[in-house]
Amino acid sequence: ASNLTYQVDYGDRSYVLRRPPFGKIAKSAHDMLREARVMEALKPVYPYVPEIVAICDDHSVLGCDFYVMERLKGIILRQDFPKDLELSEEDTRKLCLNVIDKLVDLHRVDARATGLDKLGKGAGYVQRQIGGWSDRFRKARTDDVGDFEEVMGWLNDKMPEDIAQVVIHNDFRFDNVVLNPDNPFEVIGVLDWEMATIGDPLM
Incomplete structure (x- = not known):
């Protein structure tokens, strides 16, 4: 099951709260603290990460670890496009190239400088x-x-050797990309960092 995501309104501001699913879960799955710390480490060098507002490991609050982040208001493309969004073939090409550029930008992040070089299991x-x-x-x-x-x-x-060890998102797709509502070609956010790790950028 996926992590649970809630919109939290406080005054005139909106935030997003992320917590694990209810019920019994695997010990190594749904590590909210890990996800939040990855996002905190990436935010200064990869601006598409939502800003973390709070991290809580006190289970007396919600019964689990959770974090709160800023809510990015924009377009998320899923199977059903927004009714007022029409993209030509050339528009689609432009959008896809812009999204791929953001993935390339992530792979260029210096994992050691961000303290994320030990995030994965290393080579292999x-x-x-x-x-x-x-x-x-x-x-x-x-x-x-x-x-x-x-x-x-x-x-x-036919297994190839790893070509590099870089920060990878591991679930990079349109469902996890937020587009500017005023310019749907512009990526303003990348969501869902729970599976981020160090790995081969071509996988």
Whole structure:
């Protein structure tokens, strides 16, 4: 399950509160403190990260760790476009290039200078991804799902070496990109940093 996100209005200001889902969760999942600290570390060098307003590890407040961040007011493109937004083929190309530029900007962040160089497990990111997803497939496979061993074997045999160790978002998609409502080609925010880590930028 995804982390839960709430809009919190205080006076004339709006904020966003993020907390883990209810119920039993895996120990290593939904680490709100980690996500908030990653965002705090990135904000000075990657301005598209929402500003963290507060971090709370006192479970007497909500029964869990949580954080509060600024609310970015803008357009988030999902399956259903806003009714008043029409994009031509050239507009779409321009928007996609602008979004890709922001991903490239993230990969250029100096992980050591931001203190995020120890965020991941180090070298071997590609191998961990192929091995991890192969294991998850085997455990989740049901009888009506075809055999994927040949594909997984091919991926393992053709596995490239890591080309770099950089800060990666790990869930970078339009759902997590906020666009300027007055200029839908301009990216003003990147959301959902819970899976950010150090890894290969081409994965």
